[in-house]
Amino acid sequence: xxxxxxxxxxxxxxxxxxxxxxxxxxxxxxxxxxxxxxxxxxxxxxxxxxxxxxxxxxxxxxxxxxxxxxxxxxxxxxxxxxxxxxxxxxxxxxxxxxxxxxxxxxxxxxxxxxxxxxxxxxxxxxxxxxxxxxxxxxxxxxxxxxxxxxxxxxxxxxxxxxxxxxxxxxxxxxxxxxxxxxxxxxxxxxxxxxxxxxxxxxxxxxxxxxxxxxxxxxxxxxxxxxxxxxxxxxxxxxxxxxxxxxxxxxxx
Amino acid sequence: xxxxxxxxxxxxxxxxxxxxxxxxxxxxxxxxxxxxxxxxxxxxxxxxxxxxxxxxxxxxxxxxxxxxxxxxxxxxxxxxxxxxxxxxxxxxxxxxxxxxxxxxxxxxxxxxxxxxxxxxxxxxxxxxxxxxxxxxxxxxxxxxxxxxxxxxxxxxxxxxxxxxxxxxxxxxxxxxxxxxxxxxxxxxxxxxxxxxxxxxxxxxxxxxxxxxxxxxxxxxxxxxxxxxxxxxxxxxxxxx
Numbered sequence: 001x002x003x004x005x006x007x008x009x010x011x012x013x014x015x016x017x018x019x020x021x022x023x024x025x026x027x028x029x030x031x032x033x034x035x036x037x038x039x040x041x042x043x044x045x046x047x048x049x050x051x052x053x054x055x056x057x058x059x060x061x062x063x064x065x066x067x068x069x070x071x072x073x074x075x076x077x078x079x080x081x082x083x084x085x086x087x088x089x090x091x092x093x094x095x096x097x098x099x100x101x102x103x104x105x106x107x108x109x110x111x112x113x114x115x116x117x118x119x120x121x122x123x124x125x126x127x128x129x130x131x132x133x134x135x136x137x138x139x140x141x142x143x144x145x146x147x148x149x150x151x152x153x154x155x156x157x158x159x160x161x162x163x164x165x166x167x168x169x170x171x172x173x174x175x176x177x178x179x180x181x182x183x184x185x186x187x188x189x190x191x192x193x194x195x196x197x198x199x200x201x202x203x204x205x206x207x208x209x210x211x212x213x214x215x216x217x218x219x220x221x222x223x224x225x226x227x228x229x230x231x232x233x234x235x236x237x238x239x240x241x242x243x244x245x246x247x248x249x250x251x252x
Numbered sequence: 253x254x255x256x257x258x259x260x261x262x263x264x265x266x267x268x269x270x271x272x273x274x275x276x277x278x279x280x281x282x283x284x285x286x287x288x289x290x291x292x293x294x295x296x297x298x299x300x301x302x303x304x305x306x307x308x309x310x311x312x313x314x315x316x317x318x319x320x321x322x323x324x325x326x327x328x329x330x331x332x333x334x335x336x337x338x339x340x341x342x343x344x345x346x347x348x349x350x351x352x353x354x355x356x357x358x359x360x361x362x363x364x365x366x367x368x369x370x371x372x373x374x375x376x377x378x379x380x381x382x383x384x385x386x387x388x389x390x391x392x393x394x395x396x397x398x399x400x401x402x403x404x405x406x407x408x409x410x411x412x413x414x415x416x417x418x419x420x421x422x423x424x425x426x427x428x429x430x431x432x433x434x435x436x437x438x439x440x441x442x443x444x445x446x447x448x449x450x451x452x453x454x455x456x457x458x459x460x461x462x463x464x465x466x467x468x469x470x471x472x473x474x475x476x477x478x479x480x481x482x483x484x485x486x487x488x489x490x491x492x
Contacts, residue, residue, distance in 0.1 A: 052321070052351045060325055062314055072314065072327030074347045074458070076385050084385050084422060086460040088327050088345040121426040123379040123462040127330065127343050168343060168464035172379035172429040180423070208345050208462050210381035210424045 025049045025057045026079045026106055032089075033100040034067035040102075043075065055080050068093035071101070081107040081193050082214040090127060090206035097201060098138050104147070104194035113218040114186035117179025118195075120144040120156050120211040123172045126164045128204030133164035133171075135207045138198045144175055146213045147194040153186055154178045160199070162207075179214075189215055285366065286313055286331060287444075291359040294322030294352055309334045313344075321352030324360055331364045338368040338469030342447060346461045350453040357395075358453070363402075363446030368469060370440035376401045376447075376465040377431030378411055384419035386456025392417040392427075393452045399430070400448040401465045403441045427459075437467070 028049075031040030040063070043049070047061020055078050062072040070092060075085030083105050091097050120143070126133040137143050142155030157175040164171050178184060195213050286303050301315030310332045316325040329344025342364055350356045378399040384390030397410035411430040419425050447465050 086347050119424045121381040121424045125462045166433050168375055168466045169431050170377035170379035170429045172426045174426040210383045210460050212422045
């Protein structure tokens with residue numbers, strides 16, 4: 001965590017330079033707590049980052065702390081903003097563990113108001129062939145929590161209980177969605193969006209989650225008025241510049 | 253179960269082009285025990301793979317492959333092969349992405365070289381998710397089986413035949429889960445066992461698979477009789 005803090009300033013500067021025209025990856029970060037023992041850092045420091053579109057970056061990496069846990073991820077992020085991807089956690093210890101895993105992305109520009117959507121699916125596997133695997137919500141809470149400015153905005157998979165009952169077996173589950181097909185109104189978002197996963201995983205087993213969190217800006221009223229006026233203007237121009245024929249409107 | 257003939261998805265040329273990624277040899281594995289071969293319409297590239305021996309019979313691999321906007325990553329793919337007990341397993345997670353502008357095909361084969369005297373019982377499973385990160389409709393399809401468990405290149409089991417999943421923009425879909433437990437495989441393994449994923453992803457598509465495949469020698473009838481006799485003898489002694 002010390003390393004995480006010490007590089008935060010330089011990472012923020014790098015991200016800020018993107019506004020000046022230099023293309024830099026955003027300081028997308030993660031933190032992993034296993035039974036309260038935390039670790040993490042900037043995703044780019046634990047793997048690779050590739051720019052895939054003018055405002056999109058693909059982060060791939062893995063992390064193994066000293067808690068007997070393996071974490072690997074592949075995430076596509078856009079500071080404009082969305083966070084989407086897949087991670088896998090494997091509990092390599094001999095006891096079940098409580099995990100809290102955060103992925104956090106600084107956004108740019110801030111959103112005065114937002115429309116939100118999110119979704120999650122996963123797969124639980126009996127990785128050690130013991131004949132069973134179990135993944136549950138920790139204390140009945142949400143497994144998936146969408147965060148805006150580090151505050152909870154939406155949750156999925158409350159009271160989750162997923163299990164595998166055959167040796168080397170697998171179970172896939174859909175964790176539900178919010179804001180599909182129509183996004184739901186959200187708060188103003190000033191600095192970050194993120195996803196928190198909190199779950200308890202049985203010993204020797206692994207779980208994989210694919211998830212999405214999208215925050216779209218709600219256009220300001222003045223922008224809506226301008227758009228409306230532009231639409232009216234173009235409609236008038238279209239009518240003026242067209243001659244009516246038997247088959248309908250035809251541009252002259 | 254009669255093994256079906258091998259499907260020629262990976263040609264000799266592609267095997268060479270894909271490059272076998274071999275870990276350091278430990279006693280329980282034949283040389284080159286851990287192999288990963290990726291063939292894609294996106295192009296050729298050399299996989300990077302880090303193999304970590306956990307014990308003399310247990311290995312873990314993490315790695316990646318990418319070219320032309322297509323990428324595959326695997327994490328904690330653990331393999332075990334114990335020639336003393338004629339048993340073994342492979343399991344792990346794959347993430348396949350297509351960041352190119354068009355649909356791409358992928359054939360991913362993860363194998364381990366070794367031998368085990370049959371007959372064997374085999375079990376395995378596969379599950380996964382499909383994530384569409386494009387702003388249009390996305391699809392995951394397979395031409396033939398999406399997942400195959402193989403022994404000596406013969407298909408022991410296949411799942412998700414002619415799969416088709418269509419997702420809205422930024423939608424996550426569960427692909428379901430499929431498994432089998434202890435079908436009887438009459439013959440021995442003489443060369444390798446492997447898992448193969450064959451998938452076509454639309455632009456912006458991401459598929460995540462978790463899969464296992466395990467085998468275990470069936471005790472010979474003589475051994476079973478011996479165990480039964482030992483049990484009966486022990487019971488008699490306890491009664492006395």
